[in-house]
Amino acid sequence: RQRGQDTWNNVSFESLTIDADDNVTTTLKGLSPNTSYEYRLAYVTGDDEVVCDPVTFTTEGQKALYNGGFEYWHQSGNPWYPNEEGVKFWDTSNPGSTSIGASYNVTTRTESPKRSGSYAAKLESTKVIIKFAAASMYTGVFGKTIGTSGAWLNWGTPFACRPTALKGYMQYHPKAIDNAGKGLPSGAPGKGDQDMCSIYIALLTESIRVDNTDMSTFPDWNTDSRVIAYGALPDAQCGATGDNWKEVNIPLVYKDITKKPTHLLVVFSSSKYGDYFHGGAGSTLYVDDFSLEYGDEPAIK
Numbered sequence: 001r002q003r004g005q006d007t008w009n010n011v012s013f014e015s016l017t018i019d020a021d022d023n024v025t026t027t028l029k030g031l032s033p034n035t036s037y038e039y040r041l042a043y044v045t046g047d048d049e050v051v052c053d054p055v056t057f058t059t060e061g062q063k064a065l066y067n068g069g070f071e072y073w074h075q076s077g078n079p080w081y082p083n084e085e086g087v088k089f090w091d092t093s094n095p096g097s098t099s100i101g102a103s104y105n106v107t108t109r110t111e112s113p114k115r116s117g118s119y120a121a122k123l124e125s126t127k128v129i130i131k132f133a134a135a136s137m138y139t140g141v142f143g144k145t146i147g148t149s150g151a152w153l154n155w156g157t158p159f160a161c162r163p164t165a166l167k168g169y170m171q172y173h174p175k176a177i178d179n180a181g182k183g184l185p186s187g188a189p190g191k192g193d194q195d196m197c198s199i200y201i202a203l204l205t206e207s208i209r210v211d212n213t214d215m216s217t218f219p220d221w222n223t224d225s226r227v228i229a230y231g232a233l234p235d236a237q238c239g240a241t242g243d244n245w246k247e248v249n250i251p252l253v254y255k256d257i258t259k260k261p262t263h264l265l266v267v268f269s270s271s272k273y274g275d276y277f278h279g280g281a282g283s284t285l286y287v288d289d290f291s292l293e294y295g296d297e298p299a300i301k
Helices: none
Strands: 036-039 042-043 048-051 056-057 090-091 107-110 121-125 126-129 131-133 135-145 152-157 165-173 198-204 208-211 225-233 245-251 261-270 284-293
Touching: 121 135, 121 261, 152 261, 165 198, 198 245, 225 245, 261 284
Parallel strands: none
Antiparallel strands: 036 056, 042 048, 090 135, 107 121, 121 284, 126 131, 135 152, 135 261, 152 208, 165 245, 165 284, 198 225, 198 261
């Protein structure tokens, strides 16, 4: 029952699991978030019915994705940021690209196309003078540029809830890859092929610093102990969408449902292999109306 109420809700005996040590387990669904409940166990021994004392637990909260509609933007120096002034939630590759020239904001707000509200986010891969720059937007904080070779980033923003999916809408207009990188992973598209975008989400146990001049600093999503859950837009859905908004639904797959996260990572990129300086100048990704979904059961790896 919800704490403070008078009436108990009975759980069917068939839904219980009882092990050899008489530990009793069941799964409850449809509870309200951030709410205190009580449970108790009643059993019969001999001719006596025993009712145990109630035990209290509190369900987790369900925090919304800040500025998932990308309505809030502010400028600090040359770079534009998708946050209200004074808020640090989203960051972009703009601090790196605008270090070369004030006009090179590769991630910006746009009034058209947009799905709702006043703005959507526009990420456009660009040739910044002599260097290819993929546009990216992510939860975390930009670290610093490393000459003209790359940058290090602090991935993840403080977050302690456990959603089950990332949903939203995208449009993607790729160009042919005209900037070839080195050391690409197996299966990456080659020069002349159509570019690909990238969208993924992870729940982490700490902020992760990555350096795109050293690919060993990037986590292995399957094996890294700092990664509790991960989900990515499949490659088959990372291509051209035309001028229509395409719905995105990325389930989070949990490696562990007992650990609690401390940080949330969401990443958008107009060129999937932009960290290798590989992609097509002019490839443009639009995103709008993204949200975190909270279901009854998470997907478990």
